Amino acid sequence: MPREDAIQTRLAAATKGPWAPRLYADNEDCGWDVVLPCDREGFEIGAIRCTDIHENAENDAAFIAAAREDVPYLLAEVARLRRIVEAFTYHTLTWNPDCAVHLESREKDRLTWAVKLAEDKE
DSSP, X not given: OOHHHHHHHHHHHSOOSOOXXXXXXXXXXXXXXXXXXXXXXXXXXXXXXXXXXXXXXXXXXXXXXXXXXXXXXXXXXXXXXXXXXXXXXXXXXXXXXXXXSSOOHXXXXXXXXXXXXXXXXX
């Protein structure tokens, strides 16, 4: 399974977002939570408690919370760029079997065309 497929599988299995970091404190402990969204009645589904308190715990919690929305964006961007590379590679090889190393003006035009072709398929 390609790495992106494994990431997509974990993403699909995770609780829907958005997630948010939140400072917590109780009688025994304090630290950072990554809060999961609320249900229909407005009650929090849960939180992932980051109990390892250190000087960068707030940033770590913010990173974990943002990953719920960043990962889908990055997976979509990887897929988009792969479509561009595939379209350019296919059309360059069928147009120019020698596949020149330097992009000349005609090749730059073909790259622009390949990008547009790939984006139109989205």
